[in-house]
Amino acid sequence: MLFDKETYTARRDRLKRKVKEGLILLFGNNDAPSNYPANVYKYRQDSSFLYFYGQHREGLVGVIDIDNHKEYLIGNDIDIEDIVWFGAVDSVADLAAQSGVEHSAPMSRLEELVTQARTQGRKIHFLPPYRHDQMIQLMDLTGIHPSRQREEASLELIMAVIDQRAVKTPAEIEEIERACAIGHEMHTTAMRLCRPGVSEQYIAGTISGIASAKGCMTSFPTILSMHGEIMHGYPSPRPLEDGRLMLCDAGAETNENYCSDNTRTTPINGRFTSRQRDIYSIVEACHDHVLDIARPGVKWWDVHMSVARLMTERLKELGLMKGDTEEAVRNGAHAMFFPHGLGHMMGMDVHDMEGLGQRYVGFDDEVQPSTQFGTNCLRCGRRLQEGWVMTDEPGIYFIPALIDEWKSKGIHKDFINFDLLETYKDFGGIRIEDDILITASGCRMLGHERIPYHMDDVEEFMAQRTN
Known part of the structure; x- marks a missing residue:
């Protein structure tokens, strides 16, 4: 016990x-x-x-x-x-x-x-x-x-x-941070192993072994793929390729079943290309924006939408989106690139209490779930409370089938530059995810050691790998 x-x-x-x-x-x-x-x-x-x-x-x-x-x-x-x-x-x-x-x-x-x-x-x-x-x-x-x-x-x-x-007690937070420590070792190990020729399954199996050795198990089946545009891209036998990105979404669960959940996207050869930097910088900014605005009393719905607006503005700067930002987000055009929710509660379940009914866990009389594509995957919308643990996980994805579907039907053609978007079909996807605790005055990231995620830190970490 x-x-x-x-x-x-x-x-x-x-x-x-x-x-x-x-x-x-x-x-x-x-x-x-x-x-x-x-x-x-x-x-x-x-x-x-x-x-x-x-x-x-x-x-x-x-x-x-x-x-x-x-x-x-x-x-x-x-x-x-x-x-x-x-x-x-x-x-x-x-x-x-x-x-x-x-x-x-x-x-x-x-x-x-x-x-x-x-x-x-x-x-x-x-x-x-x-x-x-x-x-x-x-x-x-x-x-x-x-x-x-x-x-x-x-x-x-x-x-x-x-x-x-x-609402997590201080003792529960300590146990979650034990899971975060295991998750840190899992993710930094994945980054060290990330290089051309190494298979997705080898890396995923190695880090799952860390969870087994130091915790109860992984908190969910490890997602690890060069195809980061696939939300649940489970590892395949294929070897990693030079010039592409590896997305790793993985977490640990302690012997007492408290969880961690992090995502990192790593350049397989150790260096981001210029185009990868453009997209990564947007996800990085969205991730850090959450840390600035999440606090008790703020609706998680509003945090999600604030991230969607920031993402839309930055994608407009690259020419991938266009038109009025507020109208684009209101109509759900950003979901072409961000088709999931910003994050979820986490605790003894990695999607905490989801089995009890998401409309009860994440919503209330004030904030109801959406039926709009993308926003309908937001697992929480109600006002944050001190002691909640949430995941902060914005992402940008280029999903060829979704691009073709919307382009052929003219969906959100007033907000999306489909001609330029065509050139990104081979890009994949980028997600950055950390676990945050809602505190009395704001929020803080959980885990005493930080898994590198700022681009320069990622490249420096990758440069220090040993064979």
């Missing part, structure tokens, strides 16, 4: 005060078979269960009976056969005591508790499930078919969990 039992008790007490009544079910994860039952994927505990109980063991369910002032940790003790193969582990009763939970019981008791609450007409609160074994278990307990479980999940519980998990 990362924290003492008082921390988890206090978190559950706050949850009870927010939800007010009913029976709360918080499902931990089970082992997930890969290709046959005994060969399982690397285990990962559910983040919300871990947040409120701190236990990593599989096969557990937390039950909070608000009305009767009782809490249970439900799960079966392992038998001697499991002990032979996996070693002895603490009993469920011991795990409950470690988490500050008074009662424990075998899994068979869960049905009894839920049935009793349903008979009494009490509300059963659960979060949207995302694993099919949990969906089946929930259907057996409540009678709700898996196709309806997400829409029937408890909004009171969802909002209460988001309210707590969104």
